[in-house]
Amino acid sequence: MTLDDLKQMAETVRGEIGKTVHGQAHLIDHLMIALFARGxxxxxxxxxxxxxxxxxxxxxxxxxxxxxxxxxxxxxxxxxxxxxxxxxxxxxxxxxxxxxxxxxxxxxxxxxxxxxxxxxxxxxxxxxxxxxxxxxxxxxxxxxxxxxxxxxxxxxxxxxxxxxxxxxxxxxxxxFPSLEEELEILRRHTAEPLGFTQRANAAQTVLSRAGLAEARALIDTIRLSDDIVEYILKLVRATREAADIAHGASTRAADALAGAVRAAAALDGRDYAIPDDVKQLFTPAMRHRVVLGPTAEIEGRDPADVLENILNLVEAPR
Missing domain, CATH: 3.40.50.300 (P-loop containing nucleotide triphosphate hydrolases)
Structure with missing residues (x-):
């Protein structure tokens, strides 16, 4: 299996899911990254x-x-x-x-x-x-x-x-989906019987057990450059130093993010990661691993907002 084959396989899986689930493209992408990254x-x-x-x-x-x-x-x-x-x-x-x-x-x-x-x-x-x-x-x-x-x-x-x-x-x-996405969902469902419960069965099986193992083995060969590794570590360590965060992310969190970045790069057909891969995955990989401080909680701040601020403060490699 080549990286182009893996990218095409990912597109096929997205297409099958799209037959049933309209919209939520970023959720589908992150689910697939987690699947291939063994998360x-x-x-x-x-x-x-x-x-x-x-x-x-x-x-x-x-x-x-x-x-x-x-x-x-x-x-x-x-x-x-x-x-x-x-x-x-x-x-x-x-x-x-x-x-x-x-x-x-x-x-x-x-x-x-x-x-x-x-x-x-x-x-x-x-x-x-x-x-x-x-x-x-x-x-x-x-x-x-x-x-x-x-x-x-x-x-x-x-x-x-x-x-x-x-x-x-x-x-x-x-x-909730956007107005256009929600309208399309309702249009699709009006063509089905009331109480229709077989939507999840509409997707065809496109990825075998052997294919998944081969794809993961290919992702295991992806290596991150020193600049990307240092960028990941700077972001994770910044969660431990931020005033709005009482408890920052652990070393395991940094390692998990690095693994997800490798999978994201491979699913995009690349044998190298770029800073945008890290930025895309930083918040979903960290929002449940940080504990906000009392001031941030009183102000009603969300972990995503605090993490987005960290992304803006930590300089990405060029």
Missing amino acids: HVLLEGPPGTAKTLLARTLAGTLDLDFGRIQFTPDLMPGDVLGTSLFDFQTNEFRLTKGPVFCDVLLADEINRAPPKSQAALLQAMNEGVVTIDGTDNSLGPDFFVIATQNPIEQQGTYPLPEAQLDRFLFKLVVD
């Missing part, structure tokens, strides 16, 4: 903005096993991971795998589960392994989590702790 994604937005549909449609373009967990306040860790049950016929304990054993996992409304159930995903997302009764069970190299949460309704929710947020490569904010 996970947190989608945050109000109900009815196609978060679940987008995740299911992306999974539909991949020849991978798809699983979904609807997080609820009574969800237990065993409901996520599975449990060992005693088999009276064999007089042995047998592992009954939970829904986490898949390739693409949709964790719907992840902030509605209690902390102990949220924490069940920590090891899975970080290591691709689940330990049950002292035995490590691999989830495979393609394990990819897309989690959603609703920022409006907070009754009965449990905010994700910083340690778990740090497991996500990107936090993507899903907003």
Whole structure:
């Protein structure tokens, strides 16, 4: 596979997703970057903005096993991971795998589960392994989590702790579509039966498991120049020194951003990264990894605004 092949493959996946999800082009791009960079994604937005549909449609373009967990306040860790049950016929304990054993996992409304159930995903997302009764069970190299949460309704929710947020490569904010995009969505739906629920199945499978592995291997060969690496580090260190930020991003955050930049360059058909790659990915990679200071919170400032200010202050390489 060449970089041109990878770029064409990415365009094909975008086209298939576009058959179902109109607009949200930047969300689709970031989801694909996370997929190829072996990262996970947190989608945050109000109900009815196609978060679940987008995740299911992306999974539909991949020849991978798809699983979904609807997080609820009574969800237990065993409901996520599975449990060992005693088999009276064999007089042995047998592992009954939970829904986490898949390739693409949709964790719907992840902030509605209690902390102990949220924490069940920590090891899975970080290591691709689940330990049950002292035995490590691999989830495979393609394990990819897309989690959603609703920022409006907070009754009965449990905010994700910083340690778990740090497991996500990107936090993507899903907003309402533009007037033109929303009009096109309604036009499309008026040609379908009322209550039509098969939209996610409209996307054809275009990326095989072997193709994904080959694309990732190609991305692994991309190397960042010293100027780009230093630029990434300057931006991340600036989050630790900004007056509006109480707790800045970690070294792991800088490493995750660098990996995402490599994937973004390759998906654009380049074997080198440019400063615009870093600028494009800095905010989605950092907005969930920084904690605003009390002054910024009182003023109602958003992490995206603070991070955008850092981008303006740190000089990019030429």
